[in-house]
Amino acid sequence: MSNVIVKRVAEFLKRFPPFSFLSPSELEPVARSVEIQYLESGETLFRQGEAARPHFFILKEGLVHLVEDTPNGDEIREVCDEGDVFGVLALLGKRPYLLSSKIIENSLIYAVPVEVFEKVLEENSRVALFFAAGFAAGQVVVRQDLSQGQKARSLFRNTTGDHSLLIFSDPAQVRYSENVLKCAPDTSIEDAAQLMTNSQVSSIVVCSGEDFPLGILTDKDLRSKVVASGFSPKKPVSEVMTSPVVTVKKQDGFTTIYLEMIRRRLHHLVLTEDGSSDSPVCGIIADHDIFLSMGNSPAVLIHGMMNTLDVRDMRLIRDRAEQMLRYYLENEISMEFVASVMTEINDVIITQALKISKEKLKPDFPEMGETRFCFLSLGSEGREEQLLRTDLDNAILYQDVPPELETIASEYFQKLGENVVEVLLACGFDPCPGKIMASNPEWVQPLSVWKNYFSDWIHHPSPEALMKVSIFFDYRSVAGSKSLVEELTQHVYKEIGQKRIFLNFLAQNALKNPPPLGFFKDFVVEKSGENRDQFDIKARAMLPLTDLARLLILSHQVVGINNTFKRFEKLSELEPSNAELFSQAGKAYEILMRMRALEGLHQRNNGRYIKPQSLGKIQRQLLKNTFSPISELQEVVNIRFQLDYFRR
Known part of the structure; x- marks a missing residue:
């Protein structure tokens, strides 16, 4: 490969993890080894059940869907776009592909030989952890935007928030199976399959003599690893089971378990006494049990x-x-x-x-x-x-x-x-x-x-x-x-x-809306029109905060943060002296968003105009409390951008 092409490949790879973790000396041999493949719409790169290839793949241009073959036809499980890494089972497990890759738009794909990358894995812990996390999650695609929460798989990554109510009006309706079907690792595959059939279950947990989980065998494993691959059913179940098995504590609660299954792309999750694999099995839950409870998840x-x-x-x-x-x-x-x-x-x-x-x-x-x-x-x-x-x-x-x-x-x-x-x-x-x-x-x-x-x-x-x-x-x-x-x-x-003077104009524009409270500390409402005597929560409260957050983040030349919550969060890091004010502004915006959305749902409209007299005392005070950060931020901006002088 010519040096010019190698340079272009390296420049592209450097934009996306895990390649962004590499030094130039580590990246150069990887870029040099890349095989460039062009596939047309309608083609397939690899199929579900096929043996893993000696490469993993990065999408350079185009669109690729990873689909699962189901009785109802192909179902999309992942959508790959520019910079996405997929087909990593070749790198990590050397197992058959769990999904097929379908080319939706004409695509350029970089294929990276595993043997070239193995040295990087050994020497660069960040790269190893990156792939290991993806493998442990059962993901065939590792997205580059996990930290931004823009795709479904990353929505459930952070379980530290208050999600205890999530989506279930009655989580107790979901039943865990406490009578777990188990077998020893030397049980033959055909005997394990017969046990599953007799018990009418879709999985069997492979356990040690102490009842510690060593692995799990599912209906899907039998189809893809045994039947499709022509693997002998006489062989021990230990040769085809999925291992290590992912475990949690039953006491973790249903919501935590649900989030874990979503985050890790699991169809079954094993429950143990202390949540580790060095503890006896005490239950199992299947995604079918969850989906029966989740009409609106x-x-x-x-x-x-x-x-x-x-x-x-x-x-x-x-x-x-x-x-x-x-x-x-x-x-x-x-x-x-x-x-x-x-x-x-x-x-x-x-x-x-x-x-x-x-x-x-x-x-x-x-x-x-x-x-x-x-x-x-x-x-x-x-x-x-x-x-x-x-x-x-x-x-x-x-x-x-x-x-x-x-x-x-x-x-x-x-x-x-x-x-x-x-x-x-x-x-x-x-x-x-x-x-x-x-x-x-x-x-x-x-x-x-x-x-x-x-x-x-x-x-x-x-x-x-x-x-x-x-x-x-x-x-x-x-x-x-x-x-x-x-x-x-x-x-x-x-x-x-x-x-830079553009920011002064932007600052002046951000201060065009006066504080939402009048002289007598009451809401500034519309004076005429169809919304007379109503409070415009968008124009008088939300827009000032979005405008101020945008202005300040632009003034710091921060790229890639659009969300108002995250802008105030980043500003707290950049300006510790104003961290408390930015934190309060973020909380105020959260309250305003919630109030507007609830108003819109109740009134079946966009929720923009609220009748102050319809609010209860606590709601009125809560809304008024959100105005304080607006006034303080406007004063900060007025001084910082010297708007008193700028207007002269």
Whole structure:
């Protein structure tokens, strides 16, 4: 491989873990050993049950689905996009693949030989832990964005919050099996299978003489490891069991156990006396037991959404998500957790809408299949804060194309945006009153035009430009080429760095809304119109906090944090002297989000306007308490950006 290609491969790999953990001297031989594979839509890289190959894979460009063969057909278990690592069983377990990899869009894939990477695993503990964690979780794909909580598998990673009520009105209805079917490690596979059949169960736990769990054999193992692979059923069960077995304490409680199964992608979880594998088995729970109790769980809803392209089904699933949202809000579940769940569900809807739209347009625009693009969520959905099905702000960014393709590219992406918005409206979302949607040609543009948009807003911060900044500066990539978004982001921060006075204009704009309490310490309400005498919780309380958080995070040149909670969290780290104020601002925003969402659910609207007289005494005081951080932050910004002098 030429040095130029090796350099490009290394530059790409360095952007994603675990390769980002490598030094240049460690990365260079890996990049040199990479085999570049091109697969077309409809092809399969590896199939469920096949022996693991001597490579693992990284998706460079395109889209790959990892699917499980079920009696009802293929079911999507993972969606791989740019930078995702998959097929790691070759590296870790040398076992047959648990899923098939289907190429959904023409894809470039980097194949890394295991033998080249083994030395890195031995010498770099961070890399070893990265892969080990993925293997222990039963994951075939290890996502690069685990810390951001943007995908379903990472929603349940943090179990330290108050999730005790999660989604079950009566968790006690779930029954654990205390009569666990067990066998010794030297039991033959066929005898173990017969025991399972006789007991009408889908698993058997392989135990030591002390009843300590050594491994587990399931129906799925029998299909994929024995039948599909032609493995002799006369051999001992120890040769095909899954080991080590994942264990927890029964006393951990159902919610903890449920989260563990979701996080680790397990169909069965073994319960032991002390929660370790060096303790006697005392029970087992299967995912079937859980799913019987979980009509509205995030896992079930997301799984259902990922496996349908029927818009009516998508609408019904989103309706069920709203029921789940109401339960979360009324039971005081952490707002960060709730917002992450609802964001993931909305993102899956958008992803499925894109699939529907691309398939519809494929016959008329065959030449557009290879054109890179990115679907952007803006505003509250871009910040991962949209709970209700209010209007969705979105846009499309696509690569610059040769002049001869400009017209056809514009037409294609315009139609793509229109079709996606049509699906979103059919799923119950409202159209944006300001027409900031991917159906509007103004917001479906190539990278060069988007760069010019942001440059113009930064260099000519008119009131209209600043209004657009409040929406567009919170853009987030939902699907497509992340590299396009990264290039745009680099451009934006470079422009801000060269035009720092832009932040003063942004600061002035962030202070345009006065404190929400009047002179007599009562709510500032609307004076006229259909919402007369009502309090605008969005404009008077939430927007000031989102504007202030955005301004301050931009002033620190921090890239990649859109969420208001997380912005205040990061600001607490960057400015310890103001940490308490930022913490209070984050808590205030959480209260406001909850109040608006509950109001919207109760009134069947967007929850923006609240009648102060309808609030109880405690609610009124709680709402007023959220205003204090707004006033303090506005004063900090006024002094920091010298706005008294700036206005002169």
